[in-house]
Amino acid sequence: MTSALNIQPAAAARRRRIAALGALFAAPAAVLIVAILVVPVCMLLALSFTDYEIGAIAIRWVGTANFERAITDPVFRRAIANTLLYVAIVLPGGVALGLLFALLIHARTRTRGFYEVVYFLPVTTTLIAMAAVWQFLLHPRLGPVNAALKALGFSEQAFISDPKLLLPTLAAIGLWQVVGFNMVLFLAGLSAIPRDLYDAAAVDGAGGAVDRFLTVTWPMLAPTTLFVAVTTSITAFKVFDTVAALTQGKYGSEVLLYAIYLEGFQYFKMGYAAALTVVFLAFMLAFSLVQAFQLDRRVHYS
Amino acid sequence: MTSLAVAPSEAEQSAAPRPGHLSLGKAFALVATHAVLVVGAVVMLLPFVWMFATAVRPPSEILAHPLDPFPRAFHGVENFTQALKTAPLLKFMANGVIVCAGILIVQLLVAIPAAYALAKLSFPGRSLLFGLVIAGLCIPIQVPALPLYIALANLGLLDTYFAMMVPFFISVFAIFLFRQTFKTFPDEIIQAARVDGVGEIEILWRIVVPSAWPAIAAFSVFSVVAHWNDLYWPMIVIQRLEYAPPPLGMLFFTGTESGANYGSLMAGATIITLPLVVLFLIARRRFVQGITMTGIK
Numbered sequence: 299m300t301s302a303l304n305i306q307p308a309a310a311a312r313r314r315r316i317a318a319l320g321a322l323f324a325a326p327a328a329v330l331i332v333a334i335l336v337v338p339v340c341m342l343l344a345l346s347f348t349d350y351e352i353g354a355i356a357i358r359w360v361g362t363a364n365f366e367r368a369i370t371d372p373v374f375r376r377a378i379a380n381t382l383l384y385v386a387i388v389l390p391g392g393v394a395l396g397l398l399f400a401l402l403i404h405a406r407t408r409t410r411g412f413y414e415v416v417y418f419l420p421v422t423t424t425l426i427a428m429a430a431v432w433q434f435l436l437h438p439r440l441g442p443v444n445a446a447l448k449a450l451g452f453s454e455q456a457f458i459s460d461p462k463l464l465l466p467t468l469a470a471i472g473l474w475q476v477v478g479f480n481m482v483l484f485l486a487g488l489s490a491i492p493r494d495l496y497d498a499a500a501v502d503g504a505g506g507a508v509d510r511f512l513t514v515t516w517p518m519l520a521p522t523t524l525f526v527a528v529t530t531s532i533t534a535f536k537v538f539d540t541v542a543a544l545t546q547g548k549y550g551s552e553v554l555l556y557a558i559y560l561e562g563f564q565y566f567k568m569g570y571a572a573a574l575t576v577v578f579l580a581f582m583l584a585f586s587l588v589q590a591f592q593l594d595r596r597v598h599y600s
Numbered sequence: 601m602t603s604l605a606v607a608p609s610e611a612e613q614s615a616a617p618r619p620g621h622l623s624l625g626k627a628f629a630l631v632a633t634h635a636v637l638v639v640g641a642v643v644m645l646l647p648f649v650w651m652f653a654t655a656v657r658p659p660s661e662i663l664a665h666p667l668d669p670f671p672r673a674f675h676g677v678e679n680f681t682q683a684l685k686t687a688p689l690l691k692f693m694a695n696g697v698i699v700c701a702g703i704l705i706v707q708l709l710v711a712i713p714a715a716y717a718l719a720k721l722s723f724p725g726r727s728l729l730f731g732l733v734i735a736g737l738c739i740p741i742q743v744p745a746l747p748l749y750i751a752l753a754n755l756g757l758l759d760t761y762f763a764m765m766v767p768f769f770i771s772v773f774a775i776f777l778f779r780q781t782f783k784t785f786p787d788e789i790i791q792a793a794r795v796d797g798v799g800e801i802e803i804l805w806r807i808v809v810p811s812a813w814p815a816i817a818a819f820s821v822f823s824v825v826a827h828w829n830d831l832y833w834p835m836i837v838i839q840r841l842e843y844a845p846p847p848l849g850m851l852f853f854t855g856t857e858s859g860a861n862y863g864s865l866m867a868g869a870t871i872i873t874l875p876l877v878v879l880f881l882i883a884r885r886r887f888v889q890g891i892t893m894t895g896i897k
Contacts, residue, residue: 313722319800320723327714328729330770335736338744338751345746352753399640402633409634415884416641419648422880422887424829426847427869430854431647434654434862442650445666474644479891486892507629536740539831543851555742555832562746563836572746579743586738 342579345572352566364573374574376550377557380465381535384553387469388476388534393527395473396480401515403481404488414485418478425475429543432471433458461550468540468551476533480526487522491515528589535581554578651873654866655679662862675863680871682864683853689871691842692849699764699834699845700824706769707823708816715778716804720790730779736772741833749836763837764845768827774819777893781815782808818890821883825890828876846872 346364350357368374403413420428435441436457444454457467495514504513538555545551547560558578562571653669654662656676665672683689717723718730744767752763785808793803809816831847838844841852853868880887 316721316800317723320717320721320726323713323717323721323800323804324723324726324729326710327770327775328725328732330710331729331732331736331772334748334767334770335739335744335772336732338747339739341747341750342743352750395640399637402637405633406637409637413637413641414888415881416644418884418887419877419880420644422825422876423873424847424850424876426829426831426850426854427872428647428651430850430865430869431651433854434866435647435650440662440666440862442666442669449667474647478644482888482891532740536742539847542831542835543854558742559832559835563749568746568750575743575746579739582738582740582743 339579342572342575345569346576348569348572350568350572352568360569364570365576367570368573368577373552374557377552377554378577380550380552381537381554383465384469384472384537385531385534387466388472389527389530391469391473392476392480392530392534393523395477396526397484397519397523399477400481400484400488401511404485414482417481420475421478421482423475425539426543428475429471429540432540433544436467458544459549464545464549464551468537468544471540472534472537476530480530483526483529484519484522487519488515491518525589528585532582532585535585554581651866651869654862655870656867657863659861659863676867679861679863679867682861683867683871686864687849687853687868688841689849689853689868692844692846692872693875695761695843695849696828696845698761700827702761702765703768703827704820704823706765707771707774708820710769711771711774711778712809712816713804715775716782716808718775718779719782720785720787720808721800733772733775733779736770737776741767741830745833745836752837758837759840759843761843764834764843767833771819771823774823777815777819778812781812785811814889815893817886818893821879821886822890824879825876825887 347359347361348357349360349363399413399417403410403417406413436443438444438454438456443457448454455463457463491514495518496510499510499514502513504510536555537553538559541547541551541553541556542559547556554574555578558571558574561567561574649669653671656674656679657671658673658675658678661668661672661675714729718726718733748767749758752758752766757763789807790803793807794800798807828845829847830845831851834845834848835851838848841849844852850868850872854865
């Protein structure tokens with residue numbers, strides 16, 4: 299009787315001690331999240347309604363003027379259009395090629411390791427350094443790509459200074475880097491498909507390779523495919539390095555992040571840059587929502 | 601389309617290998633598969649091959665034989681010496697090591713206790729903190745960059761290693777990943793350790809953390825690759841070359857060397873690219889794991 303009475307306050311004391319420890323363990327992270335994420339994001343939203351410039355004496359509340367200016371700003375409109383075009387090439391290309399190479403590599407036994415290394419190599423490399431290499435590869439006079447075009451009887455192309463070719467060229471470099479990443483994700487998805495599903499499909503008459511792909515592989519890979527599509531969209535939407543390295547926004551190659559970088563950190567128009575960043579954040583949140591829906595669905599299915 | 605669909609039938613074959621009985625159709629599919637893979641591999645490797653070939657050949661060859669992947673004369677020593685003279689490449693890499701190590705150490709020291717608290721300890725504000733972690737997952741560095749820059753400028757902290765590292769001291773992704781991993785750790789073992797009088801800090805670092813080693817290693821690889829290659833944030837807070845990490849240094853190098861000497865430029869690119877390629881070849885499994893674990897996100 300007495301011991302039961304003694305346990306309860308002891309248990310309560312232990313719970314309190316655990317709660318105090320939990321708060322203590324989480325405190326540094328909580329402080330940093332507030333200081334580095336919460337406060338700056340709130341400040342960003344506030345800044346986007348002001349005309350703040352670094353070095354300016356006064357700061358004025360300008361309402362939605364920054365956003366109205368953005369809508370009519372030809373540079374910003376071109377940046378959005380370019381970014382969306384870039385995503386429109388890299389997203390389907392990155393998903394399709396990642397899936398294709400994963401399907402082909404998944405079935406290899408002896409050569410699988412070799413192909414994995416080769417296709418993954420671009421993912422790890424410093425894109426700025428490789429951008430310099432691509433610039434050389436695509437050089438009108440010195441590069442092997444144009445030399446090959448000429449040897450085959452085509453005329454040489456100014457891949458980087460020709461506005462029509464510039465974005466497809468940047469997208470090709472983006473694809474070169476993202477395909478290996480997607481391939482690894484698809485390979486993980488493929489190994490998770492139970493082998494007996496293929497046997498069952500064979501019994502049901504789905505014997506051909508195309509049938510098997512359509513009845514088993516493609517539906518079973520759906521969550522992976524959606525995830526790959528979302529991460530590829532986010533990566534593509536954040537295109538910056540190749541633009542900074544190859545054109546610095548010249549030849550009409552502005553993209554959203556480069557426009558923000560120029561307005562905020564070169565011209566120091568903080569208010570306007572904040573408004574553009576809010577637009578960027580809205581796109582990021584939209585992509586994340588798609589991902590959240592996908593997670594939801596995955597939970598229901600499994 | 602045929603080659604695309606080869607995968608399952610190939611898998612069956614490896615389950616019951618009968619090399620002598622390869623039918624004509626399957627042989628054709630196998631050849632087509634390798635043809636596609638080899639073409640892809642050539643495209644993937646072309647920049648690396650050309651970078652290295654150009655880094656070791658004399659300038660005259662670049663003009664005379666733009667299509668030849670094999671150098672005829674060796675000019676590597678001159679190109680690499682020239683590259684190291686033009687820009688302090690080794691200094692850039694030392695900066696990269698300092699920044700990546702600093703970021704990773706603080707990330708782990710902050711995220712591991714927080715993740716443990718979220719996974720195993722109930723405390724007031726736990727769900728709020730977890731909500732912030734989830735929300736933080738969809739906010740890339742470019743969003744808080746402007747206010748953080750203004751704050752660092754006002755504090756006179758631009759052009760420091762601290763400025764380059766501070767936004768990344770918190771990794772909500774690490775907290776999320778480690779929380780998922782710690783959650784699978786059996787409660788009974790923790791309870792038993794508590795009964796034995798083992799302190800909570802010791803339980804975390806001596807018992808729970810070692811069991812989560814694969815996740816921690818995978819995150820570390822992910823973090824180092826991300827920050828070694830990051831250009832956006834260093835480009836904003838670093839003006840002075842002596843603090844530049846490899847990507848920013850490379851950008852400067854491309855600017856000074858553009859068009860003049862591709863041999864030394866490619867030698868510089870080789871030097872900058874090499875550490876991560878070597879790291880990848882050594883720790884290939886961890887790289888792949890790192891990516892598939894981010895796939896849980």
